[in-house]
Amino acid sequence: MTFLSTIKAAALSAAMIVSVALPAAHADEQYFPLQSYRVGPYAAGGTGFFGGFIDYLNLINIRDGGVNGVKLTWDECETQYEVERGVECYERQKSHAGAAAWNPLSVGIAYAMIDRITADKVPLITVNHGRTDSTDGRVFPYVFPLLLNPYSETSGIVNYIAAKEGGIDKLKGKKIVVLYHGSPYGKETIPIYELLAQKYGFTVQQIEVPHPGNEQQSQWLTIRRAKPDFVVLRGWGVMNPVALKTAVKVGYPVDHIVGNVWSNSEEDVIPAGDAAKGYTAITTQASGNTYPVVQEIVKTVYGAGKGNLEDKSRIGSVYHNLGIVNGILNVEAIRVAQEKFGHRTLTGDEVRWGFEHLKLDPAKVEALGAKDLFHSINVSWDNHEGEGYVTFQQWDGKKWNVVSDWIAPDWALLRPIIEKSAEAYAAEKGIKLRTADDANAVTTN
């Protein structure tokens, strides 16, 4: 009678509005539900990443008329990086037919979606972040921390520091402070730093910066007292420029701060001004707009007035390029799956099969116009990360300069840890480990 029926009526009318707004996918459309965030403390990352992603999807539509004639469609739902908004968006967008893959770009939202997307059989992509043990495709059939999971990133950073010190044996007795973002994303690497510290004989101190991180005086005073050889900045959003500025304030040398893969963008260093000069950060994709695929986006997409970035100077920035790389990975997975299942709208499970056979060697990457933008990827049914390579870039006050080769993280070292963690999760949740045969059984309707 009273309020519940009111809600019901509101829900029904809302549902009617949306069913009018979103015409059902035709036979030749593949849909990307984008749980984006363009407002809130992480808007810089959100606008850049989703801007790049949408720009690439637009490029495929305009230049090629879609993937083998299948047009790519998408819509956005604002999450503000908040878990319950992300869940609401998931429920809202999943009714749309022909969903290819989810890309929420938030560890918290991704965690809340794992059960849901597994039941719905649609892949969940957490490029360069996510839950590390979801790398194990035996336990997480639909989750893909593509290119770089947090443990590989950690291994890459520690190897880089070792190289700077003159070898892995020189790490003994060194002291590293990890300054991490107080969120599921930030905490993900705590155990692996402890483990690598034990293995290589350095000491590690991990300090949390509460979300969003716009005040770090006490953390940096602690760092000054600890006098570490290196500080690893595992930040996100506004936390990064504040960290760099506060480091200068307490007199910590910026060239001994190494940023992780979410502390490596122009938006992290430009607000810090001179304090960021000499700062180094890891990346899986180089910045800059000289790569052929970025040039084509400028010409074809922005030339047609369909570019997604409002500020055109951000074209080719780190987040924008990551969005483009993410677009390439998603589109190529669809292409792989189409070769197997036909040039039509694919089911989520078919796209999952596509991701599990996504192999882009450097030659293929060059053919896609992305040579040197990113190295390569080699996903399989049980390795959902795909062995991405990393490189390091240094900020000179105006732009990022690559200062290392493409480096491979120590996958052999990490794999047993990941498997152990995934198996523990499987035991807790009562999940049966998937085999190669299970991975080849695909739901096609």
Added chain:
Amino acid sequence: MTAITSNFSAAPVLPKWMASVLLLAFAYGVVPLIGSSYLFEAILLPFLALGLAGVGLNILTGYAGQVSLGSAAFMAAGAFAAYNLNLRVEGLPLIGSIFLAGIVAAAIGIVFGLPSLRLKGFYLAVSTLAAQFFVQWALTKFSWFSNESASGVIDAPRLSIGGLALDGAVGRYLFALTIVSILTFLAYRLVSSQTGRNFIAIRDNETAARIIGIPVLKTKLLAFAISSFIIGVAGVIWAFAYLRTVEPAGFDLDRSFQILFIIIIGGLASIRGAFFGAALIVVFPLGLSRLGGFLLGDVFDSGVLDMSQRIVLGALIILFLILEPDGLVALWDRIRRRLLFAWQST
């Protein structure tokens, strides 16, 4: 503070309990048959959890007059306590861990309610902030609470009662609905009992209450305990039935404010008001965002739309509070009275 509006409303067409029974019959019998998964997952589950939290806070703030900004902390305490009890105590049924989680939240509520013996109004609100910050800090700092999980996010256990799995959207909805109905009924009985009248006496005039022999200290702490118990159970529903993950960041100060706004907008000192408020806070932004996306989605990007929705929502709340300071429940009663009057005079 507001009077208990529901006691002064015009005689309803049906006896009061009849309306509740029909509503429950509808919620149990009809909604699960016709509802979509979106309705359960995105609307009804957060509505039930926040509505119950509103009931809890309304007992403390609306009836007993003690302002609290620590509601989210008690939700977090309940959610994490239920998770740990379920994980660490062998053989404890789910209902048992939920009940004990409520007790844990109540205990924490009593501790942080102690300042209310000396502090009033704004000062008490500020001191309950301590609960908000302390609980979140403790849950983040000591990884024992999240079972040493790497990211601090924990998966909620499977919901099942007596071997009956309730993992689907409808199952979780029925699970939440049952708990919310029982607690709401008990809360309703409580506020019309002697204890409830003691709460109101303390809210309206503490000195007078003391003179007529109401044990002020005991009553205030009781209000904190009962309120925290209910909010703690609401936290369990939020984490186990709605989001199905538990992380401390989800229970931040914003959530506390949200619950406070729910009872202010819904109507202070009204059990129904909490649900009215929760409905507005949960459903209205969604409707607005759908409408905005539908009308202007092609013109603006989602960021601009979201910002303008906030402006509209904020303006409406201000307007609403000016026009109807007693909350949605007063508005509802007035509309009903008018309709009734119109019906009788024909």
